[in-house]
Amino acid sequence: QLQLVESGGGLVQPGGSLTLSCTASGFTLDIYAIGWFRQAPGKEREGVSCVTSMGITTVADSVKGRFTVVRDNADNTVYLHMNSLKPEDTAVYYCARRRYTFCTNYVRQYEYDYWGQGTQVTVSS
Numbered sequence: 156q157l158q159l160v161e162s163g164g165g166l167v168q169p170g171g172s173l174t175l176s177c178t179a180s181g182f183t184l185d186i187y188a189i190g191w192f193r194q195a196p197g198k199e200r201e202g203v204s205c206v207t208s209m210g211i212t213t214v215a216d217s218v219k220g221r222f223t224v225v226r227d228n229a230d231n232t233v234y235l236h237m238n239s240l241k242p243e244d245t246a247v248y249y250c251a252r253r254r255y256t257f258c259t260n261y262v263r264q265y266e267y268d269y270w271g272q273g274t275q276v277t278v279s280s
Contacts, residue, residue: 157181157269159250164274167240175235175274177250185228188253190261191235193246193276202262205253206233213258218244240278247273 163175177189188207194200204214204224212224221239226232233250251267260266 159252159269159271161248161250161271161274164248164276166277166279168280169240169242169278171240171278172236172238173240173276174237175248175250175276177233177235177271179231179252182252183228184226184231184233184252186256188256188258188261189224189226189233190251190253190258190267191224191233192249192251192264193244194249194273195243195246198246200249200264202264203248204235205258205261207258208256211258213261237276240276242278245276245278247275249273 160178167173186208190205191203192200193203206212206224206226214222223236225234250271252269253267
């Protein structure tokens with residue numbers, strides 16, 4: 156069974172850090188681009204970042220300089236490192252497998268075929 160499982164979410168104070176993991180099972184993710192998305196309460200799901208099969212990364216302007224994405228093909232896992240977290244980063248975070256190896260126009264959600272169940276990140280004092 157092909158699936159992606161996110162983990163690492165939780166409650167963190169503003170300015171804090173969290174690392175989310177996205178682990179694949181049933182397939183090897185090294186030939187796919189992997190995207191991260193988030194959905195805040197009452198808002199549409201939005202793209203946060205993407206990493207190509209070659210490890211080239213793209214991040215949204217709203218998180219640039221604070222979030223980085225790294226893939227570890229040996230562990231079949233992609234990580235989202237989040238620093239300097241803000242209350243507006245509060246959301247359910249999802250990873251997804253892209254149909255392509257590249258991240259051009261990565262925010263197009265219809266170009267992803269498998270999604271994780273999501274992990275909650277809450278930034279609050």
